[in-house]
Amino acid sequence: MSRAATRDPVLVRWLLIAVAIAFLALFLVLPLAAVLTEALRKGADAYWRSLGGDDTLASIRLTLLVAVIAVPLNLAFGLAASWAIAKFDFAGKAWLISFIDLPFSVSPVISGLIYVLLFGAQSALGPWLIEHDVKIVFAVPGIVLATIFVTFPFVARELIPLMEEQGRDEEEAALTLGDGGLRTFWAITLPNVKWGMLYGVLLCNARAMGEFGAVSRGVGPHSRPDQHHAPACGDLVQ
Numbered sequence: 001m002s003r004a005a006t007r008d009p010v011l012v013r014w015l016l017i018a019v020a021i022a023f024l025a026l027f028l029v030l031p032l033a034a035v036l037t038e039a040l041r042k043g044a045d046a047y048w049r050s051l052g053g054d055d056t057l058a059s060i061r062l063t064l065l066v067a068v069i070a071v072p073l074n075l076a077f078g079l080a081a082s083w084a085i086a087k088f089d090f091a092g093k094a095w096l097i098s099f100i101d102l103p104f105s106v107s108p109v110i111s112g113l114i115y116v117l118l119f120g121a122q123s124a125l126g127p128w129l130i131e132h133d134v135k136i137v138f139a140v141p142g143i144v145l146a147t148i149f150v151t152f153p154f155v156a157r158e159l160i161p162l163m164e165e166q167g168r169d170e171e172e173a174a175l176t177l178g179d180g181g182l183r184t185f186w187a188i189t190l191p192n193v194k195w196g197m198l199y200g201v202l203l204c205n206a207r208a209m210g211e212f213g214a215v216s217r218g219v220g221p222h223s224r225p226d227q228h229h230a231p232a233c234g235d236l237v238q
Contacts, residue, residue: 062140067208070147074204078155079197083189085156086163087171097160100153108213112146146214151207158200162193 040047050056081100085093103111119136120126129136136142170192174184190197 062143063209065140066144066147067205069144070151070208071201071205073148074152075155075197075201077152078157078159078200078204079190081156082159082163082193083185085160086166087168087189100156103150103153108146108150108211111149112142112214114149115142115145143215147208147211150211150214151204154204154207155197155200158196158203159193162196163189166192 081096084090085097116137117123118125119129119142121130128134136145170188171184174188175181179187
């Protein structure tokens with residue numbers, strides 16, 4: 001077969017490149033340009049002053065606090081769940097996988113409303129929480145809970161296929177040679193999945209710091225600017 005027969009036509013090649021560039025320009029470059037234009041509409045000085053404002057700094061601190069709490073918890077859950085699913089056979093394994101995928105199929109707004117129904121004033125726990133002055137929804141604990149819910153699949157979903165692909169041979173060999181389960185995990189399992197774990201943590205952290213729907217429309221506080229998650233500050237700006 002000649003090289004000409006296996007080579008893509010020039011027109012097709014350039015058409016595909018043009019479609020890719022147009023897609024990036026329409027869905028990435030133009031929205032980012034619009035955001036930058038709106039941010040600098042009153043000038044660069046006003047933009048930098050707004051970044052240094054008390055409300056902005058408070059929202060950034062809250063966002064970092066939520067991420068610092070949510071990401072390690074989801075990392076611990078992701079490691080435990082992926083290890084159990086990939087390395088062991090047990091009843092309810094399919095159910096556990098389905099529950100891990102649940103936040104992907106639930107609207108973030110609904111995720112926030114779930115905690116309003118659980119801990120709001122009209123819930124079964126509402127009177128007790130009010131009586132003891134325990135604030136969960138429309139407060140920092142509610143933001144943390146909603147963020148954990150929408151972000152907990154990321155680490156597990158990165159690690160499960162990776163651990164399944166590696167199989168159990170190395171762990172079984174280590175156990176046969178006398179290593180315990182915990183030592184086998186730290187010496188063999190964890191080093192083999194470290195890059196997948198890092199990628200999952202990055203995705204989890206990005207979603208935690210950028211979550212809007214569950215926080216703004218569900219459990220996020222609406223009265224105090226210093227308790228707004230950073231993405232929710234868009235409402236204040238508008």
